[in-house]
Amino acid sequence: TQxxxxxxxxxxxxxxxxxxVYCNSSSVFSSLQWYxxxxxxxxVLLVTVVTGGExxxxxxxxxxxxDARKDSSLHITAAQPGDTGxxxxxxxxxxxxSTLTFGKGxxxxxxx
Amino acid sequence: DTGVSQDPxxxxxxxxxxxxxxxxxxxxxxxxYWYRQTLxxxxxxxxxxxxxAQLEKSRLLSDRFSAERPKGSFSTLxxxxxxxxxxxxxLCASSLQSGLGTYTQYFGPGTRLTVL
Numbered sequence: 001t002q003x004x005x006x007x008x009x010x011x012x013x014x015x016x017x018x019x020x021v022y023c024n025s026s027s028v029f030s031s032l033q034w035y036x037x038x039x040x041x042x043x044v045l046l047v048t049v050v051t052g053g054e055x056x057x058x059x060x061x062x063x064x065x066x067d068a069r070k071d072s073s074l075h076i077t078a079a080q081p082g083d084t085g086x087x088x089x090x091x092x093x094x095x096x097x098s099t100l101t102f103g104k105g106x107x108x109x110x111x112x
Numbered sequence: 113d114t115g116v117s118q119d120p121x122x123x124x125x126x127x128x129x130x131x132x133x134x135x136x137x138x139x140x141x142x143x144x145y146w147y148r149q150t151l152x153x154x155x156x157x158x159x160x161x162x163x164x165a166q167l168e169k170s171r172l173l174s175d176r177f178s179a180e181r182p183k184g185s186f187s188t189l190x191x192x193x194x195x196x197x198x199x200x201x202x203l204c205a206s207s208l209q210s211g212l213g214t215y216t217q218y219f220g221p222g223t224r225l226t227v228l
Contacts, residue, residue: 004154009152040221040222040224041221041222042116042203042204042205042219042220042221042222043155043203043219044219045216045217045218048216088154088155090154098143098145098160098167098168098209099145099157099160099168100155100157100217101157102154102155102156103154104152104153104154105153105154
């Protein structure tokens with residue numbers, strides 16, 4: 001059973017375009033995290049969302065946590081080649097639980 | 113650089129051989145995690161330590177896998193009698209756990225294992 005569904009699996013766009021990727025589940029999460037992983041490297045944490053309906057911005061990246069805390073989205077404005085990478089969402093079962101469960105990720109390729 | 117380091121970065125081995133990977137966490141981080149990532153998948157949890165104690169192991173961690181963190185600092189992950197299905201990126205992460213709440217896991221660059 002895939003607890004986290006990420007879509008699309010792969011996205012190839014031109015520099016300057018906008019895009020949105022999604023992370024969905026039937027489960028309710030206490031928090032959800034977004035990571036970016038570049039080829040040959042480990043994931044790097046971008047943001048943690050905790051409150052239903054929460055919106056966080058990180059430069060050109062906008063993260064939203066669904067009102068019911070079952071889904072999240074990542075919107076990138078004016079994508080740049082440096083945004084290329086695997087975008088992963090992950091959750092912990094509860095705030096006291098240590099391990100992370102990841103989705104399969106969305107592979108983003110931004111061409112100049 | 114005081115981030116998480118892993119050694120080696122790449123390992124190619126023949127089926128049936130044993131391999132050992134090392135992870136050096138961020139200094140003073142008391143928790144250390146091992147994950148495995150195969151192509152087209154996100155990382156999957158294998159096991160984690162708090163200091164030298166191994167607190168949790170995934171069902172993915174078969175009897176051929178063993179992990180240690182003898183002094184609560186660096187950790188090793190050994191795979192015995194490797195199989196082709198063990199080919200993956202093995203990621204290590206560390207965090208500083210103090211009470212409950214959200215805390216960040218910092219990942220190393222991974223060890224890419226190829227079993228021929």
